[in-house]
Amino acid sequence: MANPLTPAQAPQTSEKTKQPKPGKTARIHTVSQRIVEIVSDSGEGAQTAGQLFGSVCAKAGNGVWTVEIIPAEIEPPSRSRAGASGNRIRFSSQKTRNMGDKADVVVAFNDQVVYGRIDDEAMGPGTILIIDRKWRNHADENIRKAYIESLEDFEKRGYDVREVPIEAETLRFTENPQRGKNMWALGLLCALFSRDIEHARTQVRAKFKRKAKVKGRADAIIETNLKLLDSGYEFGLDFFDERYEIPAVPWKEPRVVMDGNAAIALGTVAAGIEVCSMYPITPATSATHYLAAMFHKAGGFIHQAEDEIAAIGFAIGASYAGKTPITITSGPGIALKTEFIGLAVMAEIPLVIVDVQRGGPATGLPTKVEQGDLLAALYGQPGDAPKVVMAASSIGECFHFVITARKIAESLRMPVIVLTDANLATGQSDFPLPQFDEDWLSPPIxxxxxxxxxxxxxxxxxxxxxxxxxxxxxxxxxxxxxxxxxxxxxxxxxxxxxxxxxxxxxxxxxxxxxxLKPPKIYGDEEGDLLVVGWGATRGTIEEAVDRLRADDEKASAVHLRFLSPMEPGLKDIFSRFKKVITVEVNYSDDLDDPFINEENRRYGQLARLLRSQTLVDIDCWTRVPGKPLAPGLVEEALRKKLAVMKGEE
Amino acid sequence: MYGLKLDWMETPEAPYYTLEDYTGPEARWCPGCGDFAVLTAAQRLCRDEQLAPEKTVFVSGIGCSSRFPHYMKTYGFHGLHGRALPVACGIRARRPDLNIFVATGDGDCCSIGSAHWIHAVRYNMRMVVMMFDNNVYGLTKNQTSPTSPEGLRTYTHPRGAPIEGMDPLQVSLAVRGVSFIAQTVDFNPQHLLATLTAAYHHPGFAFVRILQRCPHYTPRAFAPLQENPSMMSLLVHPDGIDGGESMTRLFPNRIEHDPSDLRGARVIAEAEQGIPVGLLYKNDSVPRYDHASASGLSATREDRVKLLEQQLDWFRI
Known part of the structure; x- marks a missing residue:
């Protein structure tokens, strides 16, 4: 077991880098995984802290999957449920491919954002809730009262509440705690999970070096944040009676950790793409921010067009002129680009289109996840517009699929749509370090x-x-x-x-x-229930299937990367299972809804495609919660289906 | 001027392009359509300037005039209604070597494509835009266009267009970044060619509004100008468009106008009387977006691979 108190080896930026004093003797439990959330009002930096903690865990060798907790507004009112902003980090001693179920630990800067998490079903009995105690002494009596009432309620709900002076401690180092609490909390988490504080220091330095726009101020900003980090860390070592150790995965190959939009941007560079033409749209835009910084050094150009239509028109013009383009957008952008996508099909112009899906229709849920654009990608154009549509199921695939899509687009002379979603876009996960291949780059004009x-x-x-x-x-x-x-x-x-x-x-x-080759079956080649998915739900579905199989249920899963054309052999695979069901994050009618019967039921989007392609009576279970599906939720739904099947037998 | 075609010479060094090298299949506009005159002028311009056909692209949207690229023998892009300009900008972005011309109509440019038009003026990427303005939708058969004059009877407004048309000159001149605005008429081939030539040589976005007769739906739109040239004002200046000696005979009214004077250009465009013909505004020093978009063209594959590996290393666990 690594000793979290190992003396720091390197930089002397902080005076506290010398031998941290040992905390009180705590019991250290070795566990295989943990789910942590850090939430605050918007603007208090919980997202940053969460991202950094995810990176620290990845650096420690854990498998990592993170989900951003994002309010819709830039600055929603403080102490509001809907304003909860932050990050969920699941990290473990094995590959981690979904966000998991209930959080083990939630760090909250106030009680109201906790309710945001409760509404989201993110917490359960036993969840350790670390909360800032500052509200206990707040000047406003109503707030004091609300805080005490909340705490009582949290106890009733079975949370293990730990009050911590987050803001009070932060004020020792900075006048503006809004800009410091997050680093203190990050230090606290590093103590709780026996993280190497030096990893965290490195991350903090890198983060604020990039963030500090005014030259000369970077050092001071980094210094303060490192002090806060160290302070939180030392507080944690003193404070927690029980701490945790999550051993590293014995990875065989070097790995990287990043979010899906960064992976798309890197994939774009790796594919030799030279022009990115876009219009700002959540949740796709951050890919182009990173790309802009890279293009500046590698000879490429980002065109921020006057609208979504012009963005794809410009990309098509560049492609026609022999330059390799990409356009990155989300559902509403796809809707506006529809006519040009049809032109690219008709006139056979290669083009990579990335659709980072969000909730729809119309403006829908701009920051939230949904798999609602599958049919629009396939059939959005008037007339017949055959094209290739593929969906990334992981952040690693976000990187590799852009490269693959570029090749397909140019070999087949057509647009290729790559579907990702809001969770892949903003969540972080680890994948094997890509080994550069000369074939990735587009050929010269x-x-x-x-x-x-x-x-x-x-x-x-x-x-x-x-x-x-x-x-x-x-x-x-x-x-x-x-x-x-x-x-x-x-x-x-x-x-x-x-x-x-x-x-x-x-x-x-x-x-x-x-x-194309037939997709691999996860689990046995035949059985009672086959779960079919596409996109970012892969890890969730496979974990749910694992749990069913652990109870001797005959369940397997298949995940589709290509949606147009479909991978071959599906009908044969389906024939080996008693029941086939899709699990998707888009809307479908349930059979027990009023008026709904098998003939008029509106199925999930993949289910519709599979039913028409294979003539197999495929069922679906879909939900649109505006967040990734938890494996427990899918497991429960599948268990019900299996129970019904058994009852019918 | 005479010259030899490439394949006639034993040692081909400098090819000489004739009109034939720019002449595509027979144009299929209605007899008497003003578009023919523009086509001829464009082909002459290409010949006079000896533009390599393979380095020349005509881009268009949808409409009668957008059929234009089909009748050239250069590269062409006949795209979507209203979207010629984004495509042309995309072609220009990383290809400073190409000659780019855009053929667009009043509906294509000023109605469905109006956002692109305004922004294309602002981008100031080098290209020649020929905006064929016949005051009506022709291909869809006689609907009111954004430039139709008030009262014009069309199938969509049988009692006459209810509001005044927009003035493409005023709109273009109002956009910051404007660098070349000219107006010419399809019935004066010399002035038309001289205008397109000036536009071609302009280092930026050259917008030429061509008053173009539609014999079918708006035969009277510009006929009065032909019958009574005093309704027009020829803009003259040493830095303006030189249509030749005969212009003095054809345009009795002349206005001395320095094309570097933006305020003056706006006043002329807004004048109630006297339709301006000539160069309203020209400024060679307006920053060009195609200079920005072509940045890093000299970057090598090695640069890219180096960056990629450095970045991947940054994300390495």
């Missing part, structure tokens, strides 16, 4: 003379694939058009030509499908 006699859409009759001439190539001159056209890109209204063009564009998808 071709300006050699176009081969004489080859038409601009010389469709291979078998695959529908053709090469495209790029402006600057002598002899390749043609007019690209969104009108129906023949091989020479000549506008053609003849019925046979339209049929042929449609066939060729569809054939590309079929040809691509022929290169």
């Amino acid at each position: 071709d300006q050699s003379p176009w081969e004489e006699g080859v038409s601009p859409y010389a469709w291979d009759p078998e695959t529908g694939v053709s090469r495209r001439p790029i402006p600057g190539q002598p002899g390749g001159m043609h007019v690209l058009t969104g009108l129906a056209h023949d091989e020479n890109s000549r506008v053609a209204y003849e019925s046979k030509i339209n049929q042929q063009g449609m066939r060729m564009r569809s054939r590309k998808v079929a040809a691509f499908a022929s290169t």
